[in-house]
Amino acid sequence: MLPGEAPAGRDADSRLFHTYKWQALEATFREVCSRFGVEEIRTPIFEDTALFHRSVGEATDIVAKETYDLEDRGGDSLTLRPEGTAGVMRAIVQHGLAGGQNVLLRLYYLNSHFRYERPQRGRYRQHHQVGVEYVGADDPMADVEVIALGMTYLREVGLDDVRLEINSVGTPTCRPVHREALRDHLRPHLAAMSEDSQRRFETNPLRILDSKDPRDQEFIEGAPAMIDYLDDEAAEHFAKVQAGLANLGIPFVVNRRLVRGLDYYQKTAFEVVHTALGSQNVVLGGGRYDGLLSALGGPAVGGVGFGSGVERALLILEQLERPIGARKLAQVYLVAREAGERATAQRVASELRAAGLRVDYDLQGRSQKAQLRAANNAGCGHVVFVRDDLPAGWVQLKNMADGEQAELAIADLATRLTTVYLSR
């Protein structure tokens, strides 16, 4: 790597020129969150490495081979956050935010995440997610609320043709029962299955259900599903979530094989998929993580949340040729040529900008033709000719749409233009 060259897989540079899309997406997300009474939380970009190992799960692929680990000058091991939930939970525990009884925290974040993996389209070592966490709510209505927020966000950002898939991954009491049933079912066929599945047979057999390896498919077909082993508590919770979604008219399908990549999920798990991206079709995913807060030393309260990839959402919108946001280019361009005219133009620009207008003028000493071209390219509605041969204090105002132009006193310019561009 040359000095000054960007490290691999961040895709930061190519974002430079379409940030208006990011801004529009972010604004939509923040706005939807505010309607749901959700406030922003900002957590550090790195955490103690142990936090992610304890919360995300040792056996998950994220921790096993994808965390971006760094050592600081003191020799401590830090990890750039691979996902959003763990850091939020750590902050809640550390600051006692969920200390009182019946405290409900509704938080959203919008930040960078890092995974040390091979970059590819729509998947970068530094990527961004928006997400929400509802902490302190055991009620299934909270699950429904979180899902509703996510669906609203996707719809308003331009992704309404998506499919919501839900499942229940059980509780710590019923999951082991299913796990053994699953192992009993798979054990006779183990030798014929993929290496990954053989490894997961010991570490995390539930993940085998999620395998896409063709060798595994026939054995997965008849495998016992978690959903058939739910205890009363989990079954009732799952039923209420479904009833709640129906109550809101949110379409969903139960995907019996849906499993999430992180260990901390319990009961509800959900994904929202879009068909435009092939195998990378998940645009939003989340679930309930009731044991997580207490596992990190906090109170035994439940939580539910989701994360959604920003790059992926923008990529789908791009593929579907759905516009999002717009560049805010100049509304008014000041044309000047001689030194005296240019000084006047700079002063007038300053006045018009103070009045709230988006104003531009030439800083490179280019020809009048080039200046007009710039005005045209920016889509300016008006051009102001600053000319020494006019009476002092007067300029020419040209309407670019119809070509009409008239002389006007500089003193009247701001009023005239603000009525065009700022009144509504």
Place this chain on the structure above:
RNA sequence: GUGGGUGUAGCUCAGUCGGUUAGAGCGCCAGAUUGUGGCUCUGGAGGCCGAGGGUUCAAGUCCCUUUACCCACCCCA
């Protein structure tokens, strides 16, 4: 981590079998014509051919190394 592909102008890309001064389109700049932008025409600027090494009389072109990006897998958002 595995397997492929690609790095040439600001952008998208040509560049034959190794052979003179490395090209096109778009964009940019200047000019012509429009009053003063768009359309058209003329001219111009702009290149460490990703980097390092090697082979050769001669390398954008062949070989090695390296780096970055792309695609797929794994996995995930």
